[in-house]
Amino acid sequence: MTAFILVPGLFTGAHVWEATAARLTAAGADVHAVTLTGLGAPHRGAQSRIDLEAHIADVLAVIDAAGAAAEREIVLVGHDYGIHPVLGAADRRADRIARIVHLDAGMPQDGVPALVAVPDQALRAQVTERAEEEGPDGELAPPVRDDWRRWGSTAGVPDAALDRLTALAAPQPLGTLLQPLRLTGAVAAVPTTGVLCTGNGVSIDMLQKLIGFGDPALQALTDPRVTFFELPTGHWPMLSCPAELAEVLLRAAAGEGHRLEPVGTEQPPAHLRPFLLDVPELPRERQGHVDLYLPEGEDPRPAVVFVHGGPVPAGTRPTPRDWPTLVGYARYAASLGVVGVTLDHRLHDVADYERAAADVATAVNTVRADPRVDADRVALWFFSGGGLLAADWLAAPPPWLRCVAATYPVLAPLPNWGLAGSRFHPVEALTHAGALPLVLTRVGRETPEIAATVERFLAAAEGLAADVEVVDVPNGRHSFETLDPTDESREAVHSAMRSVLARLTA
CATH class of the missing domain: 3.40.50.1820 (Alpha/Beta hydrolase fold, catalytic domain)
Structure with missing residues (x-):
C-alpha cells in the first residue's frame, strides 16, 4: 500500500x-x-x-x-x-x-x-x-x-x-x-x-x-x-x-511521468540550432555588451535593436547576442541596408526586469550615439520573455522610435512571476503608445499561457485603434526560427522584417 x-x-x-x-x-x-x-x-x-x-x-x-x-x-x-x-x-x-x-x-x-x-x-x-x-x-x-x-x-x-x-x-x-x-x-x-x-x-x-x-x-x-x-x-x-x-x-x-533530456544527448538545444534563413555573414563590431552588424556604405543608417528574451541563467554560454536567431535577424537587417544590433541584458531571473530594462536603455543610447547610425530612426524588436521590456517604450515612446516589433512575446506577466505591481505590463502601457507602429509575430502553436497574453494585448490594441500589424505563423512554435525551418516560417520572417523596415525608413 x-x-x-x-x-x-x-x-x-x-x-x-x-x-x-x-x-x-x-x-x-x-x-x-x-x-x-x-x-x-x-x-x-x-x-x-x-x-x-x-x-x-x-x-x-x-x-x-x-x-x-x-x-x-x-x-x-x-x-x-x-x-x-x-x-x-x-x-x-x-x-x-x-x-x-x-x-x-x-x-x-x-x-x-x-x-x-x-x-x-x-x-x-x-x-x-x-x-x-x-x-x-x-x-x-x-x-x-x-x-x-x-x-x-x-x-x-x-x-x-x-x-x-x-x-x-x-x-x-x-x-x-x-x-x-x-x-x-x-x-x-x-x-x-x-x-x-x-x-x-x-x-x-x-x-x-x-x-x-x-x-x-x-x-x-x-x-x-x-x-x-x-x-x-x-x-x-x-x-x-x-x-x-x-x-x-x-x-x-508508480514512477511514471515525463523525463527531461540532458544537454547534448541528441541534437543541439533549440536556441543553438541554425537560423532558418541563409543570410550574408556581414562583419560584427563589438562594443561592450552591444554588437553592431553594419551595412555597406558610409552614410548614417537606421538601426534595428534586437532584444532577447528570458530569463536566461547567468552562466549561459554562448550568451544570447551570439545565438543563431539573434545573429540571423541582425545580419538579415544589415543585408537590407540598416544597422542590425544585438545585445546582452541581465534578465537572469524574473526579479531582474528592472536591471534588464536599464541595460536595454543603455544599449539604445550607445547605438544612437554611433555616428554610423541615424539617431532619429531606430526600431526595437523584442522576443519571448523580453516582450515585457517593451512596456517602457510603449508607455512613453520617444520621437526617434519609429517602430516596436515583438516575436512570440510575453505581453503580460505570467502568474508566478510576481510582477503584478510592476511597470512591466505592455497591455496597460499600450494606452500611452499613441500612433507608434507595432509589428507582432504570432505563432499558432504557442503555449496557452503566453498566447493568452498576446490576445489580451491585441484586444486592447483594437479598443484603442492602435497601429498593429500581425504576422501569423499558424504552424510555428515558440523559437520557430530554429525549430520550424519551413517555407511558412521563412515567409513570416521576411514579412515581419519588411514591415519593420518600411516603418523605419518611411
Whole structure:
C-alpha cells in the first residue's frame, strides 16, 4: 500500500486536500493530509516559536506514524510552501520515503528560507517589513478573496471553493518563512516528481529550454529518477481539478511521468540550432555588451535593436547576442541596408526586469550615439520573455522610435512571476503608445499561457485603434526560427522584417 502524506502551502490546512484525498483513498491508498502547527493545528513542541523546524517536526510525526507498517511506501507531497517542511523531513527520513512530489512548488536549497520562493516582490517586502516590526514570532495575515492570485494563479478554482479557501485561511507564522531550510544532502537520493500547473506559468517545455541553456543548478532534473507531469490549471489543483490531481499522484507514485533530456544527448538545444534563413555573414563590431552588424556604405543608417528574451541563467554560454536567431535577424537587417544590433541584458531571473530594462536603455543610447547610425530612426524588436521590456517604450515612446516589433512575446506577466505591481505590463502601457507602429509575430502553436497574453494585448490594441500589424505563423512554435525551418516560417520572417523596415525608413 502507498501512503500519501499531503502537506499544504501558505495559509492553508488539511481541508484543501479533501476531494483529492477521497479519490486517493478510493483507489486503495492510505492518505494523511497534514495541518501544520499554527495553521489550525496546536503547537506540538515545547518551544513557543513556530518556525520551519516546527513544521518539519509536524511532517516527521506523520511519517513515523504512517510508516509503522513496513509494507507501506511513503510518498510525500508538498504544495507551494509545503515543499520546504517536506524536504526537511525527508532529509531526516530518506530511507523511509519512496518519492517526493513537488506540487507546483520550487526547488528549495540548503540554507535558503522559504521567503525567497514567494513570487510577488511586493509581498516579499511586506514579509520583511513585518518581521522588522514584530520579529520572527509575528504573523502574516492571510489574503482576502481577491488577493489569492498574488500568491499563485486561481485559474479553474470554483467561486465556492475560493470562498471556502478564504474563510478557512489562517495567518502564516513569519518564522516559517524566515528560517533557512537545513539539508544534509540525504534527500538528494530520493526519487522526485514535479507536477507543473501550466496555468500558473510553468511547463515541461520551459524547463527543457532552461536545461538547454546549460544551467548547472538544473542538471539534476535530468536524472532518470526525476519525472514530471503537467496539469492545465492554476496554482491550486486540489481545488480546481482534484480527480486529475489524484490520478497524477498515483502515476507519480508508480514512477511514471515525463523525463527531461540532458544537454547534448541528441541534437543541439533549440536556441543553438541554425537560423532558418541563409543570410550574408556581414562583419560584427563589438562594443561592450552591444554588437553592431553594419551595412555597406558610409552614410548614417537606421538601426534595428534586437532584444532577447528570458530569463536566461547567468552562466549561459554562448550568451544570447551570439545565438543563431539573434545573429540571423541582425545580419538579415544589415543585408537590407540598416544597422542590425544585438545585445546582452541581465534578465537572469524574473526579479531582474528592472536591471534588464536599464541595460536595454543603455544599449539604445550607445547605438544612437554611433555616428554610423541615424539617431532619429531606430526600431526595437523584442522576443519571448523580453516582450515585457517593451512596456517602457510603449508607455512613453520617444520621437526617434519609429517602430516596436515583438516575436512570440510575453505581453503580460505570467502568474508566478510576481510582477503584478510592476511597470512591466505592455497591455496597460499600450494606452500611452499613441500612433507608434507595432509589428507582432504570432505563432499558432504557442503555449496557452503566453498566447493568452498576446490576445489580451491585441484586444486592447483594437479598443484603442492602435497601429498593429500581425504576422501569423499558424504552424510555428515558440523559437520557430530554429525549430520550424519551413517555407511558412521563412515567409513570416521576411514579412515581419519588411514591415519593420518600411516603418523605419518611411
